[in-house]
Structures are given as structure tokens and as C-alpha cells.
Amino acid sequence: METERSMPSGVAFTAYSGYRLRFREAPADYGEVLVYADEKTLEEIRRRFPEKRGPPNVFAFLADKRLLARCTDSVVPDALLFADLWNQREWYAREFLNALKKRLAP
Template sequence: MFKEEAVMREILCEVLYGDNMVEQKRISQILRVSIGLVNKTVARLEQIGAMSKTGRKYSVTAFKKVLLLWSSLRNLQRDIVYMTRVNLPVRKIERDLPDGSILSAYSALNYMFNEAPADYSEVWAYIPENILPEVKTRFPPNNLPSNLYILKSDTLLLENARRFSKGMSLVSVPQLYVDLWNIPSWYSKEYIALLEKKIAEIKDGILE
């Protein structure tokens, strides 16, 4: 995942759970990235009418535009570091993932809101590189169609998950949206529709 995507994720999280104002210097410090990168990302969002300048800060004027731009840039397939077939119920697979795993996609929405619009048969999770060997031991490789997808994690994603998932081992809501948007399964659309409803409940009018 590119650092520009981490900047967009931080902007979306701060707006979803705070006010609509974003300060570039603060984002630069939180993510430990250059102020130039933050300014470049903000300028890109300003160009599409998703942000506007208010004094020294910027306000997010089109939350969904930011979500969709990031979704179009995200390359989920590139971040898959391991996949295999596991002949177990999805809940068992989720429970058997090692500590340090961060659930995304259908599992994350189900645990986050205790609701699922359709049954799901795939598990997607972000895994730090140091525990990938343990994942492979617990879920050995095979040549069958995969239903467990392991994504490359990074420090910024892990920190974001800790700050915005209320102590659960789940990705943040914006990360969840973008990941679902990039999964080709037919029922992804149903999960995105439910997630948009939940986002609107977190902050009324944010997707308008």
C-alpha cells in the first residue's frame, strides 16, 4: 500500500470520527511522512472537489469522493502475500489466525457491526511479515481454489487499526470500504451497501 493511500485513510478516519477539518502538519506527524506528501495528496483531493481550504486547514466537502478515489487507486491483488484453501467454517478460520492478524472484508464488517447481508465463504486478513510463517503452518498451501487471503501489513495500517477499531483486531471503516470495493466476489456489493448505511449512522449526512 502506498503512503499516499495512508494519507487518504487518515483523512477519512479523522473526518468520520471527528469534525470535517484536516490539518496537514498533524497528519504528517501522525503518519511520520513528509509534509510534501500530505500537501500533494490534499491538492489532488482539492482538484476533484473533495476538499477546500479554510484558513490554515482544509475541510472535507465530499467524503465519498475521497473513498472512491482511494478505491480506484487501491491494488488489493498486489498486496496478497499468501492464499490457500482451508476446509473449515469461516468462523473457525478467523479464530485460528495468529495474534497480530487484522481482519478485513466480510469478517471485519460482521464483527464490527454484528451484521452480515449475506453468507460469506472467504476470509481476508492483514498479517505482519514476522507471523506469516505461522499462518502457513496453520493453513498449509494447496492447489485448490483459495478461500483464505493474506494481505501484506505495514506499521501504518496496524497503528490505524488500533486507533480506529475500538480495540478489535479489525481494519478501520475506510480501509474496510476500499478493500470490499476491490474484491470481485458477487456479494461484495451487498456488503458495501450495508457499510454505507453504517457509515451514515456513524455520521449523519457524511456520504451526501
């Protein structure tokens, strides 16, 4: 996805992008990118993705250093990935959540 490639370094992907990057597959097509970042990186995200008309498709959340230190390959830990997918309202969130449950189940 072009939006993911345009993100500055230092972000931690979550939800749909996080799942796709961690497991190298996407159970469904998706249109939103959710990331965590520090304050400096958030400023760069705002510069690269200015607000525009229509529904937003980039969501950036302030992360503390402890969260960013626990990320692997620019993806949040599995527990946060699960929580963020669970909190999404789009129909395809359920597809991602079910796929994640299967991967996390013993």
C-alpha cells in the same frame, strides 16, 4: 467461521470478516477471510493454512506497523474496509458494501 477463529493474534481482519466483527452482523454468507499482518504473523498464517487444491479462501497481505496501529479490535479502519470490499468480485461483496455505506452515511 472456523478460519477466523484459527487466525493467529496480531492480524487485522478486513472485507467480510472485518465487517462482521465490527458490526456484529453479516449481510450475506461468505467463504473467504482476508487479513493484514506483519511478516512474522504471515509466516504463522502460512503454517496454519497451507496451500491446497481448489480456490483459496484465506488471503493474507503484508501490513506495515502504521496500519496495524490504526486497527481497532483487530479490524482495519473503515476507509480500508470500504476499499477492500469494493475490490472483491464475489456477488456478496455488493451486499456487504451496501450495508457499510448505510452505516457510514450520516
